[in-house]
Amino acid sequence: MQSSIRFILDMREASAFIVHFGFDPESFDCLLGLFEEHYPVDANTGRPRNFTADMALALVLMYLHNTIKQETLCVLFGATAATISRTKNLGLDILETIFRSSPNDHRWRIVWPKVQEMKVFNDMILSNTMFENETRVLNGVFGFVDGLNVPIETPKDDLEQNAYYNGWLSGHYSSQVLVFTSDGCICWVR
Template identity: 30%
Template sequence: MTAHQCLALVLAWGRSAGPTSFLGLVFGATASVVSLFLRFGRRLLVKLLSTDINAHVRLPDPVDVEGLQDSISSKYPLLGSVYAVMDGLKLRLQASGRSEIQNMFYNGWTHDHYVSNVFVFSPQGLIIACTLNAPGWRRLT
């Protein structure tokens, strides 16, 4: 498997809820080979991104915030003080065998297990802030 194929495999795995056997059909490999390259690809991606300064998540300084506000207000004049947008992402998890762990990630509305993440994006598409494994909240009344 080439480096490009390995990256594509990791990205496809991150966006799909299907088994590795399905990814094997897409990438022309057996499930064991897919699992091996997923493990390798994820580790390599984390190692590369952790050393790249452009991949770090960090808040902009006040001067940069003004520039981001200007770029948004030039296109949308009514949003003069806005400099970023926020979006959420639910990542599906395998259910734990321990009930106290399983209960922390169970979503009764969708009947599945998730980790909730919130990301803040700049107009350039960079992630400038994030919360990983955000606690859920449900009204009981």
């Protein structure tokens, strides 16, 4: 019997990929090509890994893209907590290696758009407006702002612990503000 995630990977339905992994199948495949270059076929014990590279990448992306508990990942991937934890940590390390090896790669570079690009993004937004008052309000808009609270491990230092504590969420988080251009790319993070 195959896992739910294997079914999604084999089905290759764009909406399922976007909802669960945050990527369409083509973008997933592009990242998978880089991921496979670093993903070891065998575990440290010499035995074959429990997850193929595509399952490992799916696990990491699902972990990063969704607020999901380890127990739920175990059910979705059909694996033990230890396997999920080891694979997730390895996958996160691999993604960091990929991104750090080519920090200026246009596929993941975060850069504020040039004035001409802002105009193109504004035209994209205005092309989807129906009413005159929308056009007036959206004139000059090239992107959108959103916030993200990433859960982190509780820091050991009391001052650092206090700095990252979010009373509203009752936990420790690294809070981010992101600006997205109208093509869905991130152009600024704080």
